Amino acid sequence: MAVNIEQLHEQYQQNAYTGMVADLSAQLGVSVESLQRLELGWAPVVTFKKGPNYQGWWTIPERNQHGEIVGLSLRSQSNQKVMYPGSNHGLIYAVNPDHTRGSVAYKHGAHNWVRTMDISTDCPVCGKPDGCLLAADNPERPRAVICIRVEKGAKRQTDFGYLHILKKEGHITQQAGILPASDLPVVIVEGMTDAAAAMDLGFIAVGRPSNIACMGMLSALLKGRKAVIIGENDHKPDGSCPGEQGMIAAYQILKSVCPVAHKLMPPEEMKDLRHWKNEGDLTAEKLVEYISKFGEEQSEVLILPDNRPQTIARQFLMDQYRQYGRYTVRCLNKSWYQYVDGRYEFRDDNELTNPLYNWAENRSIQNMSKSGDMNITPIHVDNRFIQNTQRAMEAEAAIIGHNAPCWINGVTGADPKEYIVFSNGQLHIPSYLRGDDLENCLVPLTPDFFTLTALPYPFDPTAEYPNFLKWVESSLGDDPDKIRLIQEFMGYCMTCDTSLHKMLWMAGVTGGGKSIFSSAVRTLVGKKQHAALDLDTLTSTFGMGDLEGTLVATMADFRLPKYGNTTGALKRLLNIVGEDSVTINRKYKDAQKDRKLTCKIIVSSNDMPQFNDASGALKRRLLIVEFARSFVGREDTTLRDKFKAEAPGIALWALEGLRCLREQRDFTVPESMRVSLEDWHKDNNPVTTFIEECVRCNPSGVLEHKNLFAAFRLWADEHGEDGMGMKLFKQAVLQRTPSDVRSVTTVIRGRKVRAYIGLELTNWAESEYLGKPANQRN
Structure with a gap:
C-alpha cells in the first residue's frame, strides 16, 4: 500500500510538543523556532519491513521544488538516521507561510474569462458593455480585465486586448514564492541541523539530504535567487572530502540558474556551519563579510593558460560535460558515451565535434611573445585543432581495462x-x-x-499487473512450467548477466501470442535497451553495433532464406549467447575488438529452424516455448498499451522469476520443450539419423574415415539432406557415439589410414552404399 506522506507528516507534527523540541534543540545546538519552522514531528512507532520499531523517531519532512513533501527522514534519539519506509529523498527547508501551494492566478485559456455582453455588465476599464473580457471567478468585481480599447495602464497586450490587473492577487507574478523573499543570499548546506543553524542566523536555508543528492530539485527551487553553498570539512582517511565535493557539485548546478552564486568552505577548524555558529561566535553580519572575502564566484573560463591539446580538452569537458564534479561523457574503446537518466548513451563523434567548434570560437589562448609580453590570441579552429583536441579528450575521459557495466571515477562497489x-x-x-x-x-x-542500460520507469514495490497476468494465463495456462520458464527468462533479461548461455525460441501457431510476448519484453527493458534483429543484420559488417547497450534482441517471424550465410548467422548467434568476445564495427571508426554484449536473444517462428547443428552447440543453448493456443479473430489490440502502463508491475513479476532461476541455478524445462528439442535436434542433424540407421558399435570394429564418409554422402543424397565436410562429419560422429570409440591412424592391408576403432557399418548399409563387404574390397 502506498504511503500518504502528507497525512503522516501532519499526524507526527502534532506529536512534537514544544518541550520535546526544546530537548532536541539543546542537544543539536539550534533554536526551537528553527526546528519548528522546519516542521519536525515525532513518530513513537515506525513499522519497518522487519516489523515495528518502538524507540521513537524525529521526523523531518523532505520536499520537492514545489514545496510538496516527498519523504520523511527519521532521526532516532541515538542519532541513527534512516528514511521512512516508502518515502523518497527531497530538500529540507521552511516553506514561505504566504505561499499557497499550487495556486496560480490565471492559466491561459478561454475557460478563465467571460465576455461583458454575455453577463450584461460594463467593462470596469472602458465602461463599454461589448467585447471586453472579465475574470470568470468573480466578474462583478473582477481581479483582472482584458479590455479591447484602453491600453494605458495595462500590464501587457494579449491576442484579445490589453490585460489590466485590478487587484494584486490577480497578477500571476505577484504570487508569494515557495521560499520567502530576502536581501540575503539563500544558504545551501547539507542536512537538517545545518539548515536550522543558517535559519538561526537569519538566512533562508535549504538543506540537501546528502552531499550530491537532489541537485535537480535544488536547481529548480533556487532558480533566479542569490545563493551561497557552504561545504563541510569532513575529510576521510582516503583523502576525499565529500562535503567539499558536494559543495562543488551544487555550485556547478546553481551557477547556471542563479544570478549570483558563491561556494564557501568553513574555516578549517570548523566542521560545518552549525559548529561554526556555536563555537565560532558567528553572526549573519560576520558570515556575509566572510562570503565577500572568501566566497568563490567562478566565471566562465574564456582565456585558457596555454594551447596544449590536454589543457583545451580538459577545459572543454569541464565547461560542457561536467556535473556533480564528474565528467558526464566518457570514452570507451574510442567510442563516446554520455550520461543521461542513469545510463551512458552512445554518441557519434559529430555530437561532440559541433559543440567543440562552437565552444572554441569564443575562447582565446594566453601566451608569451618572444619579447616577454603576455598576449591573448583567439583559438584558430581548423581540422587539425579539432583532431588534436579530440584525441586529448579521448585520453582525458577514457575508461581503460573495463567493459560496461563497471564502476568508474575511482569508485568501487558491489559486482x-x-x-x-x-x-x-x-x-x-x-x-x-x-x-x-x-x-x-x-x-x-x-x-x-x-552502464549502457537503464529501465525507463521507476521501481515500485507496490505496482500491480492484472492485464499481464491474465494474458499469461490465457496463452500458456495449459502448462505451468511454460509460465515459469518465461518468468525466469524475463528476469534474466532485466540483468546484464549472460552467464547461463541461453536463448529463447518461441514456436507455435499463428496468433498464439508470440508477438505479444515480445512486446511485453520490450516494455520490460525499454525501447533503448531493445534491438530488432534479422539474419541480414546479424551477418552484416556493422550488425554488432546495433546490439551494444541492449538487454534484448528479438528476431520476429524467423525464416531461413533459401540462399544466404546461414552458417555465419548461426555462428554469430552462438557467439552472442555463449558470451564470446565479438568485434564491433562502426562506420568510419576503428573496429572495437574483444567486446562482450549483454543482450539476450529471443526468436519467434511458426516452426523450428532448419539449422545444421552438427556439433549440438545450438541445442545446448536453446529454450523452447510453444504457443499452442491461437487467438486469431479474438485479438486484444489494446494489450500493448496496457502492458506499458503495467511495466513496473511486470518488472516485479520478472524479478520473482529471477529469484527462482537463481535458487535452482538453471531454467525450468517443460516436458513439451524436452520433446521438441529432441525432435528438432534429430531432424536438423542428419549425422544422428545416419548413425542410428547405418552404423553399429563393435569393440573389434575398424571403419575407415573415407568409407564412413562416402556412405554418409550417398545416404544424405538419398534422403535429401545437406552434406558437410569431412572434418565436421568426424566431429559429429565422435560426439554421437560412445566415448570408447576412437579416431586413430592404423594399418589396413599394408596402408596407413585414419579409422574409427569400435564402429562398423551395418550389413545393409555396407551393401547399399559401398557395393560389397569390406573384406572383399581392395
Whole structure:
C-alpha cells in the first residue's frame, strides 16, 4: 500500500510538543523556532519491513521544488538516521507561510474569462458593455480585465486586448514564492541541523539530504535567487572530502540558474556551519563579510593558460560535460558515451565535434611573445585543432581495462552486473532477492556507475499487473512450467548477466501470442535497451553495433532464406549467447575488438529452424516455448498499451522469476520443450539419423574415415539432406557415439589410414552404399 506522506507528516507534527523540541534543540545546538519552522514531528512507532520499531523517531519532512513533501527522514534519539519506509529523498527547508501551494492566478485559456455582453455588465476599464473580457471567478468585481480599447495602464497586450490587473492577487507574478523573499543570499548546506543553524542566523536555508543528492530539485527551487553553498570539512582517511565535493557539485548546478552564486568552505577548524555558529561566535553580519572575502564566484573560463591539446580538452569537458564534479561523457574503446537518466548513451563523434567548434570560437589562448609580453590570441579552429583536441579528450575521459557495466571515477562497489538501473535508483539484485529493506536495495543513480542500460520507469514495490497476468494465463495456462520458464527468462533479461548461455525460441501457431510476448519484453527493458534483429543484420559488417547497450534482441517471424550465410548467422548467434568476445564495427571508426554484449536473444517462428547443428552447440543453448493456443479473430489490440502502463508491475513479476532461476541455478524445462528439442535436434542433424540407421558399435570394429564418409554422402543424397565436410562429419560422429570409440591412424592391408576403432557399418548399409563387404574390397 502506498504511503500518504502528507497525512503522516501532519499526524507526527502534532506529536512534537514544544518541550520535546526544546530537548532536541539543546542537544543539536539550534533554536526551537528553527526546528519548528522546519516542521519536525515525532513518530513513537515506525513499522519497518522487519516489523515495528518502538524507540521513537524525529521526523523531518523532505520536499520537492514545489514545496510538496516527498519523504520523511527519521532521526532516532541515538542519532541513527534512516528514511521512512516508502518515502523518497527531497530538500529540507521552511516553506514561505504566504505561499499557497499550487495556486496560480490565471492559466491561459478561454475557460478563465467571460465576455461583458454575455453577463450584461460594463467593462470596469472602458465602461463599454461589448467585447471586453472579465475574470470568470468573480466578474462583478473582477481581479483582472482584458479590455479591447484602453491600453494605458495595462500590464501587457494579449491576442484579445490589453490585460489590466485590478487587484494584486490577480497578477500571476505577484504570487508569494515557495521560499520567502530576502536581501540575503539563500544558504545551501547539507542536512537538517545545518539548515536550522543558517535559519538561526537569519538566512533562508535549504538543506540537501546528502552531499550530491537532489541537485535537480535544488536547481529548480533556487532558480533566479542569490545563493551561497557552504561545504563541510569532513575529510576521510582516503583523502576525499565529500562535503567539499558536494559543495562543488551544487555550485556547478546553481551557477547556471542563479544570478549570483558563491561556494564557501568553513574555516578549517570548523566542521560545518552549525559548529561554526556555536563555537565560532558567528553572526549573519560576520558570515556575509566572510562570503565577500572568501566566497568563490567562478566565471566562465574564456582565456585558457596555454594551447596544449590536454589543457583545451580538459577545459572543454569541464565547461560542457561536467556535473556533480564528474565528467558526464566518457570514452570507451574510442567510442563516446554520455550520461543521461542513469545510463551512458552512445554518441557519434559529430555530437561532440559541433559543440567543440562552437565552444572554441569564443575562447582565446594566453601566451608569451618572444619579447616577454603576455598576449591573448583567439583559438584558430581548423581540422587539425579539432583532431588534436579530440584525441586529448579521448585520453582525458577514457575508461581503460573495463567493459560496461563497471564502476568508474575511482569508485568501487558491489559486482556491477548485480544492479538493475531504474529511473529512480539502482536496485541491488541480491539485496532485493533476500528481502532487505528497500532503502538498502535501491541506491541513488550516479554517474560513477558506467552502464549502457537503464529501465525507463521507476521501481515500485507496490505496482500491480492484472492485464499481464491474465494474458499469461490465457496463452500458456495449459502448462505451468511454460509460465515459469518465461518468468525466469524475463528476469534474466532485466540483468546484464549472460552467464547461463541461453536463448529463447518461441514456436507455435499463428496468433498464439508470440508477438505479444515480445512486446511485453520490450516494455520490460525499454525501447533503448531493445534491438530488432534479422539474419541480414546479424551477418552484416556493422550488425554488432546495433546490439551494444541492449538487454534484448528479438528476431520476429524467423525464416531461413533459401540462399544466404546461414552458417555465419548461426555462428554469430552462438557467439552472442555463449558470451564470446565479438568485434564491433562502426562506420568510419576503428573496429572495437574483444567486446562482450549483454543482450539476450529471443526468436519467434511458426516452426523450428532448419539449422545444421552438427556439433549440438545450438541445442545446448536453446529454450523452447510453444504457443499452442491461437487467438486469431479474438485479438486484444489494446494489450500493448496496457502492458506499458503495467511495466513496473511486470518488472516485479520478472524479478520473482529471477529469484527462482537463481535458487535452482538453471531454467525450468517443460516436458513439451524436452520433446521438441529432441525432435528438432534429430531432424536438423542428419549425422544422428545416419548413425542410428547405418552404423553399429563393435569393440573389434575398424571403419575407415573415407568409407564412413562416402556412405554418409550417398545416404544424405538419398534422403535429401545437406552434406558437410569431412572434418565436421568426424566431429559429429565422435560426439554421437560412445566415448570408447576412437579416431586413430592404423594399418589396413599394408596402408596407413585414419579409422574409427569400435564402429562398423551395418550389413545393409555396407551393401547399399559401398557395393560389397569390406573384406572383399581392395
